[in-house]
Amino acid sequence: MSMSCHDSSGEHVLHTNSQANPWINRIVLVGNPNCGKSTLFNLITGMSVHVGNWPGVTVDVKMAQWKVDGEIWEVVDLPGSYSLLGKNADEQVTSNFLLSQEYDVILNIVDSTSLERSLMLTLELLDLQKPMVVALNFVDELEKSGATIDADKLSEELGVPVVPISALKGINIDALKEALKNARLPKLIPFNRSLENLIATLQKRDNLGRFQALSSIASEQTDMDEIMGHLDGIHPQEHIAMERYRKAHQIAMGVMKKLPEKWKWSDMLDHVLLHPVVGIPTFVIILYLLFKVIFAVGQPLTDLVAGAISWISVVVTTHLPNGLMKDFIQNALFGGVGNVISFVPLVFVMFFTVGLLENSGYMARASLIMDRPLSRFGLSGKSFISLILGFGCNVPAILSTRAIDDPVERKIASMVIPLIPCNARLPVLTVLGSALFGPQALVAVLFCYALSVVFSLVLAFAFRNVAFKRMPTFFALEMPPYRMPSLKMTTKLAWFRTKDFLHKAFTVVLLATVVFWALLTFPLGADVSQSYVARTGTFLSRTVFKPLGFNWQMSSALLMGLAAKEAVLSSLGQLYKASGSALVSSLASSFSSSSGIAFMVFFVLYVPCIATMAALRKEVGPKWTVIQLVVQLVVAYLVSLGAYYLSYLLFV
Amino acid sequence: MYELGLLPGITVEVVKRTPLGGPIIVEFLTQRLALSLKEAHWIHVDVLS
Numbered sequence: 001m002s003m004s005c006h007d008s009s010g011e012h013v014l015h016t017n018s019q020a021n022p023w024i025n026r027i028v029l030v031g032n033p034n035c036g037k038s039t040l041f042n043l044i045t046g047m048s049v050h051v052g053n054w055p056g057v058t059v060d061v062k063m064a065q066w067k068v069d070g071e072i073w074e075v076v077d078l079p080g081s082y083s084l085l086g087k088n089a090d091e092q093v094t095s096n097f098l099l100s101q102e103y104d105v106i107l108n109i110v111d112s113t114s115l116e117r118s119l120m121l122t123l124e125l126l127d128l129q130k131p132m133v134v135a136l137n138f139v140d141e142l143e144k145s146g147a148t149i150d151a152d153k154l155s156e157e158l159g160v161p162v163v164p165i166s167a168l169k170g171i172n173i174d175a176l177k178e179a180l181k182n183a184r185l186p187k188l189i190p191f192n193r194s195l196e197n198l199i200a201t202l203q204k205r206d207n208l209g210r211f212q213a214l215s216s217i218a219s220e221q222t223d224m225d226e227i228m229g230h231l232d233g234i235h236p237q238e239h240i241a242m243e244r245y246r247k248a249h250q251i252a253m254g255v256m257k258k259l260p261e262k263w264k265w266s267d268m269l270d271h272v273l274l275h276p277v278v279g280i281p282t283f284v285i286i287l288y289l290l291f292k293v294i295f296a297v298g299q300p301l302t303d304l305v306a307g308a309i310s311w312i313s314v315v316v317t318t319h320l321p322n323g324l325m326k327d328f329i330q331n332a333l334f335g336g337v338g339n340v341i342s343f344v345p346l347v348f349v350m351f352f353t354v355g356l357l358e359n360s361g362y363m364a365r366a367s368l369i370m371d372r373p374l375s376r377f378g379l380s381g382k383s384f385i386s387l388i389l390g391f392g393c394n395v396p397a398i399l400s401t402r403a404i405d406d407p408v409e410r411k412i413a414s415m416v417i418p419l420i421p422c423n424a425r426l427p428v429l430t431v432l433g434s435a436l437f438g439p440q441a442l443v444a445v446l447f448c449y450a451l452s453v454v455f456s457l458v459l460a461f462a463f464r465n466v467a468f469k470r471m472p473t474f475f476a477l478e479m480p481p482y483r484m485p486s487l488k489m490t491t492k493l494a495w496f497r498t499k500d501f502l503h504k505a506f507t508v509v510l511l512a513t514v515v516f517w518a519l520l521t522f523p524l525g526a527d528v529s530q531s532y533v534a535r536t537g538t539f540l541s542r543t544v545f546k547p548l549g550f551n552w553q554m555s556s557a558l559l560m561g562l563a564a565k566e567a568v569l570s571s572l573g574q575l576y577k578a579s580g581s582a583l584v585s586s587l588a589s590s591f592s593s594s595s596g597i598a599f600m601v602f603f604v605l606y607v608p609c610i611a612t613m614a615a616l617r618k619e620v621g622p623k624w625t626v627i628q629l630v631v632q633l634v635v636a637y638l639v640s641l642g643a644y645y646l647s648y649l650l651f652v
Numbered sequence: 653m654y655e656l657g658l659l660p661g662i663t664v665e666v667v668k669r670t671p672l673g674g675p676i677i678v679e680f681l682t683q684r685l686a687l688s689l690k691e692a693h694w695i696h697v698d699v700l701s
Contacts, residue, residue, distance in 0.1 A: 082655035091655075116681045117657040241654035245662075263667075263684070270668055270677075279671040368686050372672040380688070381675065475688035478656065479677055 024104050026074040027066070027180060030094065030125060031109035032118055033080030034480050036137040038062075039489070040109060040167035041077040061097060068177050076103065079402070084124050084211070085218045085237070089402040089410070098128060099211075105131045105183040107176075112136040112149055112164065113262045113481075115255075119248035120241075122158065123189060127211045131183040132160045135176055139164040141483075147258045154255045159187025168486060191243045214240065266361070266481045273365055283369050290357070291449075294350045295442055299430070301345030306580035309338040313579070328517060331577055336513035336570030339579045340505045343427035343566075347501050350423055351494035354392060359485035363388065364477060371475055377457045378464025380404070380475045383413040387456070390420030391449075392497065394612040398619055408468045412460050414619045415628045418608035419456035419635075421449060423501065424565035425604060431569060432603070435587035436596040448604040455605060455635060467627075504564055508611075512563040513570045516556075520574060533575075548602065548637075548644050549595030558602070564609050593651040598644035605636035657681045664697060 029037045041047065045064035062077040078097055079090035086092070098106075108125055110118040115136075125132060136142075136149060155162040161179035165172040188210075190196050195217075202213040217236045273282055313334035320326040357363050363385060371381030382404045390397035397417045404410040421429065429448050433441030519532040528534060529552075536559065537552030545555050557571040573579050576586040591599065607613070607629050617625040658664070658680060667684065668677040675686040687695075 082657075086655050114681065114683045117683050120655075120657060237654060238660065241659055242661075245657065245659050262682070263679070267667075274668055274670050274677075276669070276671045364686075368670045368674050368677075369672065370674075371670075371688060372674045375688075381686075475675055475686070475691055476656065477675070477686045479684040479686055 024071070024073055024180065024183075026076060026103040027105045027107050028076045028078055028098065028103045029107050029109060030078055030098070030121070031080060031137075032082055032111060032114075032121055033478065035080065035109045035111040035118065036167045037077055037080060037109045040135070040137070040165070041075060042492075043167055043170055044173065045075055061093060068180075073180075082121060084121075084128075085215060085240075088404075089407075093402075098125075103130070105133060105180055107180065108132060108134045109137050109167075110134055112138050112142045113145065113147075115149060116248050116252040119251055120244045123244050123247055124211075126158065126160075126186040126189055127214060129185060129188070129210060132186050133176070133179045133183045134158060134160055134162045135167075136162060136164040137167055140166045140169055140171065141262065145262050147256060147261075150255045150257065154251070157187075157251045157254065158189075160184065168489065189247055191240070191247075195239065195243060262481050266479075269482050270365070273362065274368065279369060283366060286357075286362070286366075290353055291442075291446060293353050294346065295445075298346035298349035301349070302343055302427075302430075303580075305345055306339075306342035309334060309342055310580050310582075313338065324521070327521065331520075331574045332513050332517035335573040335577065335579050336517070337505055337510050339569050339573040339583070340427065340509050340566040341502070342580065343430075343569075344498060344502060346426065346430070347423050348494055348498045350426070351392060351497045352490060354388070355490040355493050356485045359483065359490055361480045361482040364480055367477065374457075377460045378412060378468075379409060379416075379457075379460050380406070382475065382477060383409060386413050386417060387420055387453075390417040390422065392423055393500070394418055394420065394422050394608055395615045398612065398615040401619065408464075411620050411624065412463045412468060414616060415463060415624060416456040416460045418612055418616065418628065418632060419452050419459060419605060421452050421604050422565065422608075422612075424504075424609070428565060428569045428603060429600060431572075431584055432587065432596065432600045434584045436591065436593065436600070444600065448600055451601065451639070452604050455639065459631065459635065501566075505566065508564045509566050509570055512560050512567040513574070516560050516567070516571050517574055528575075544637075548598045548640050549592060550599060550602075551590065551595070553590070554595070554599050558606065561603070562607070562610060564611075568603065594644050594648040597647040598640045601643040602636050602640035605632065605639055607633050607636075656685060657683065658685065658695070664695070 029041055031037045041062065041064070044066045047062070047064045061079075064075055064077075066073045066075045076097070078094040081091040081094040083091065084095040084098065086095070106125055106128070108122050110122060112118075122134060134154070136151060136154075139149075142149065149164065151162045151164050161182060161184075163172055163176045163179045165176055191199070198217060199210060199213045202208055202216055203210065206213070206216070208216065218240050272278055275282075313330060317326055317330045317334075320329065357366075366388070367381035367384040369381075370384040374380055374383060383401070386397050386400045386404070389400055394417050397420070398414050401410045401413045401417070404413060426445070429445045430441060433444035433448075437444045516533065519536075520528065520534075522532060523530070529538075533556045534552055537554075537556030540555035540559075541550050541552045550558075553572065553575040556575065557568045560571040561568040572587065573583055576583055576590070578586045587596075608616075613625060613629065616628060620628070662680050664678050664680045666676055667679045670676070670686070673689065675688045676692055677684050677686050678692070679685075
């Protein structure tokens, strides 16, 4: 049996047998949403899964390795759950995994500042009768709030090792390793006699495990008359929840020396940020500042990198003999991929600033402010978080809709996210905006963003009222306290997300660029206007894109955008044989105002990249994916046509 | 609601109303939950003070 005491810093540590148990192969992290699971997962595995200060960040099962004293443990990060009997999509992922997959130890992450509520899931996990360890996270915050938890006593109550940790600050992780090596089967904490009798009856009669019997009672799979007879007429789910709460309350009151006062600072901030009068303007100012900072800090850095790439391109290609190789390096590598890479600073700054908002807890407040306005369009505040994530990348945004309880709303949110311009569209819009509007590019880009948001809401309204005639039913969101975002964590996360962007630049975009270069260069010796790209682009520009005034270069670049949106920029770079400011000048001289504006509008609204289409298909199925793509293409075309004629009237 | 710990007999305090008639924030078991007014309407409460 493990013993625990205090170390020299005054923190609880477990003194356990240091010999590693050879049977540990796989550990599963289980806990309530926003309890710090993903932070711990990142810390111990060195990975960087998405972390945010709101519930529902982990929506998929993530696995990675943890090297412990020469051994390799597989760590599985499961979506946050309040209960294994829950019905929303991510809760079902967790319960299905726990009930059907092989694993050795459950590592239950408990938010120590919400012990009573967290213990309700812990008690449920005990019923699985698997080796288990409890990690009491946020002990630093708990101490700051003046409260303490007696970890030894809690360990005795639950019959499993309990380790106070801070995943954010890396406190007590060594003690956690030791505890995991000594994980053991938990104590069975009984319910009241009538419920225990019913569980025993079902276990014996239907040959079920304890948890399965409970699950059968809660989901009313067993004869209701039999259940109600045992439970004095109280609804089974209510009865079980009440029993668990009674136990959780009893244990929490026994181990907590003082209740935490964790809302003091949050109350002060909420007084302003959720104020009935000041709250909305503050929200608008914060969003405006977000974009302003992204451009004010990111754009000069991007210009600097673009200049450097351009200089390197000249240095490298000057001494190369004319020919295919020189053309490939100059136009495909530097003109194509180089163009995309130059936007790394802008993308990094965007991820960093959004990360600060996510980790501070403001994003959850923003979803509250947006709940009522979004409900007019058939969505709820919960969709707001997914929509905002869409500005980073549509793929995780679509996956994050799994945290939305209402299946209809989940489907609608997934189907409108592709209209939200992801980070890959930002560089293209910036170049197009600079070419068309010079110093007013920011206004043009913001206009495009606003347009995409408006049309995503219009489509949500249309889907809700035409395809899914049912109004939103449910909005309940656990509020996280405000937390000072960790600059280290936010920078790390922004860098990992930016690496995805870079990875894409050297994989999908590089491949698309090489294909595009080949199609542009061949047939060898022919003029560019006779290349395969030009022929396809010319066909499109003379048929479907003729009313929009797109030339063959614009039409060809749009085709390449299906692989990845960044590829539009690299394609334009190759077609105009220019990058950076030279590309901006080339575009400015080749577009009419009307066709340029129509191109910007079409680009921001037209169908997403292949990766997004695949994510959409996974979430809503092939039928709705096709419907979504057709609707989005038609909307993009019609709005672009309207923009073309409107700008023609205004500018010509 | 049960899973979140919002159970019969529990003491619930409304701590914040949000702008635009949005969700209200209620506190119980040292945690806070935002609920739309429509949802909150279904919770039967006995007023303590």
